[in-house]
Amino acid sequence: MKEILDIILRSYKGYASSLWETITHPFGDYNYFTLLILVSFGVWCLELIFPWRKKQSAIRKGFWIDAFYMFFNFYIFNLIIFTALSNTTAHLFGDLISSIGFSEWRLFDFSGLSPLVQFIIYFLVADFIQWSIHQLLHRVPWMWKFHKVHHSVTEMGFSAHLRYHFMENIFYRTGMYIFLGYLFNFKLEHAFFLHGATIIIGHINHANIGWDYGPLKYIFNNPKMHIWHHAKDLPKSHPHGMNFGISLSLWDYIFGTNYIPSNGRDIPLGFDKIEEYPTNFFVQQTEGFNSKE
Ligand SMILES: [Zn+2]
Numbered sequence: 001m002k003e004i005l006d007i008i009l010r011s012y013k014g015y016a017s018s019l020w021e022t023i024t025h026p027f028g029d030y031n032y033f034t035l036l037i038l039v040s041f042g043v044w045c046l047e048l049i050f051p052w053r054k055k056q057s058a059i060r061k062g063f064w065i066d067a068f069y070m071f072f073n074f075y076i077f078n079l080i081i082f083t084a085l086s087n088t089t090a091h092l093f094g095d096l097i098s099s100i101g102f103s104e105w106r107l108f109d110f111s112g113l114s115p116l117v118q119f120i121i122y123f124l125v126a127d128f129i130q131w132s133i134h135q136l137l138h139r140v141p142w143m144w145k146f147h148k149v150h151h152s153v154t155e156m157g158f159s160a161h162l163r164y165h166f167m168e169n170i171f172y173r174t175g176m177y178i179f180l181g182y183l184f185n186f187k188l189e190h191a192f193f194l195h196g197a198t199i200i201i202g203h204i205n206h207a208n209i210g211w212d213y214g215p216l217k218y219i220f221n222n223p224k225m226h227i228w229h230h231a232k233d234l235p236k237s238h239p240h241g242m243n244f245g246i247s248l249s250l251w252d253y254i255f256g257t258n259y260i261p262s263n264g265r266d267i268p269l270g271f272d273k274i275e276e277y278p279t280n281f282f283v284q285q286t287e288g289f290n291s292k293e
């Protein structure tokens with residue numbers, strides 16, 4: 001127990017100093033704060049220059065709560081719980097693996113490959129794991145209650161990307177730790193670029209921009225595809241939802257969960273009885289823990 005407390009304390013100290021470094025050196029190397037601000041500002045400009053729904057205002061419905069979610073999920077949640085929790089999880093998982101005699105066990109070892117190839121493999125595998133977890137969030141009722149926060153957007157724009165319940169961090173990180181940390185024996189030095197790429201693609205997927213990248217739409221997720229993921233009315237053919245892709249659309253095309261029946265520019269977004277869903281941030285945080293339907 002003391003060991004775990006030590007890890008938590010060390011994590012807080014480490015995170016607090018790196019947070020301070022991030023804030024005091026906005027143009028230092030690998031600054032996530034600057035990255036988020038620059039990408040958000042850049043994609044917002046694209047929305048204003050190439051608006052898909054021309055009548056949608058620059059500060060759309062839900063913009064401010066989304067802006068708050070963006071920083072909460074990116075920073076505050078990290079500071080409060082995530083860093084400590086994930087270091088502890090990694091540590092405990094390491095203990096578990098070695099206690100059953102697999103201390104140096106890895107399924108794959110990519111350390112001999114070039115950094116670019118490692119980057120591509122990591123990107124593909126990470127995206128596939130997240131696509132699978134995203135499916136679970138829709139199919140498992142108690143997980144869907146948390147994921148509903150992300151689907152409570154009724155007017156789509158870039159900042160909706162990071163509107164999600166903090167429990168999603170736990171679901172996604174657990175999956176990533178188990179499969180990436182322990183099945184793959186390589187450390188990614190360019191995690192910052194990977195993170196940057198996923199933020200840019202994710203912001204654009206939610207932006208008010210009518211893009212689909214032509215033939216590349218079969219590889220990369222895009223706004224014209226992701227808007228159908230947020231459709232209020234689900235088709236009979238996909239009762240649990242469709243277009244689960246995070247950065248890549250590839251998995252949906254391979255496994256038949258793709259669905260773009262027409263131009264989704266003006267489709268109603270959300271879920272059944274969305275009018276009754278709370279719009280307050282704090283109430284949204286507690287909704288998922290409620291036992292009632
Ligand atoms: Zn979803």
Ligand SMILES: [Zn+2]
Binds near residue numbers: 206226229
């Ligand atoms: Zn979305």
